[in-house]
Amino acid sequence: MAALGEMQPPPPPPIQIRQAVDEVINLIVQIRHKLTTMINWYIYPEIVPSEIKAYEPRLIILQERLRALGTISYEELANLVDGSDGLASQYLLQIVEQLLTSVIAIEKIFANHYDPELHMKRPMNTIWYTLDYRGQQLRLVAGQPMINPRRLFPEDYRGVNVLGNFCRGAVQILNNRDRGKISFIEKKDLKEENSRKLRDFGGAFLYWECADCAYKVRYHVSNSMTSNIHTTDEFREQESAAIQYRSSFLARSHLYLPLASTTLGSLGKRESLTISSSTTKYGCLFCASKGKELKRGSTAFARPEDLAEHIGTYHRKPLPPSILLHKYLVAIAGKMVNDRLRWDLNFL
Template sequence: MANNSLIRGGTSLPLIISDLYKQIASIRRKTDTLIDYYIYPEPTPSEISAYDPRLAILRTRLSTLTKLSYTNLAYLIDDSDALTASYLEPIIDQLLNAIHGICKIFENFYDRKLAERKPYDVIYKLLEHRERQVKDLKMLQMTQHQRLRAEELRPNEVGDFCRGAIQVLNGRDRGKISRVTDWDLLAENRARLRQYGGAYLWWECPQCDFRLRYHLSDSGKTNILSTEEVRRHDGAPVEYKSIFLVKFDDAYGRQA
């Protein structure tokens, strides 16, 4: 079969994701063939038809993953390949379980000899192969003790994310903290202080000239990462906490 060539392919994430996407289509085609042969024109039992929406959900998840640039993701997130692999593992596991469940239904109620013919065997083995590749890829990245962190993969350059912001994104806050003086407070800052007390601090990026002021109401919230301030907007049923990434806006290091 043509799909067998995929076994000898590389282990890049885009290739693995693309293959998993194709295998979902193969599972659905194989199931439709069995339904046409053993069940049609009778209604398809819900025990079998229930698998199709689940496969559709997995297909949507994989479709989303195909839109990512895994080269660029590595510049933003530590161990991005291992993180992606951790998303793929349960998807593959659910696909294997779906094949097992569908096969059991057809074997138990329609044709016990299907266990010998193994109609899903090629797909199942391909999925097992991809499962091993994903596990190996994850293990390989996590056991490389000298691997570079995301911010170390390239220098600060115009148009790229600031290395200091990438550090914050990955839980490493090396920013400098200083108190906001009275003449640097905005009108809304003063109003918040009157209402909630506390203080405003500057957070200054260690890699560029970007800084921002933020409000603290007690000593347990002393950096950008641990802030518990929840923002709300009238008329919008949304609550969120803010975090930021910074790009160089020009050659002088000013920030967008």
């Protein structure tokens, strides 16, 4: 316990996610440099033991994960994802904790096998304390959304819906606040492939209709366990892009399509504007998360097939950062980090 009146260091302030990413990348570079220096000093030209050699690829993997996190625009991500800074800080904390463990383990290996006095020299002492400090700052960021009852949701940041931008309804469904309406599709409105599917598998086709704009998407249900857009086991395939996706992914990606309002006497009537096949309906969530402007033909598209083609071409290799994969319910070869979750997009 500190003596009475002894000054305590002030608690660390929160840190901006972008700054944290850049600084932890710099610390990994320093750790790798220290590791190489210690190998050259204590071991070279002998063969490096496997337990030491294994740390370099681990550090490279962590470095690549950080660089991927560095491609995200956290200002724009806040417009899409609830508590984006808090969520990102959790991913960063995992990396920081792995680095802290690596620093201790590397020093222990060299001390046990080459230099018993290394415990007192602590060649990575400054790096360890800096990492620990950044970890404390990130924990503050991670806890901020939970202690702020007045925090705004992403759809609140967006304000009024704007043509050519993600709809508030899409952002709500992205953050598990789906307010969409469900309606039955009449037989006369079914496409030939829809009718064929009903003959083969039964069930029904439904519309998910956005509560904030004119967008709607159809999906098939076959039993009571898969009776809504979030549970249906139906998916669409895009063989040319080696991906699979569900109608719920399209709903999460839809752009604002305006409604027309007309007044008949004292009754208000809400009507959809005519939506043609050439209307831009979908934006790429991965591009938007990196701060790219939604532009028709490059990051915004009229058809689901065009969106899928873009994602398969530009976001399959390299894969988006893990925070986006998890938040946007993306699977790799059908595998999710959390097996209890259903994927919306699957990279084959």
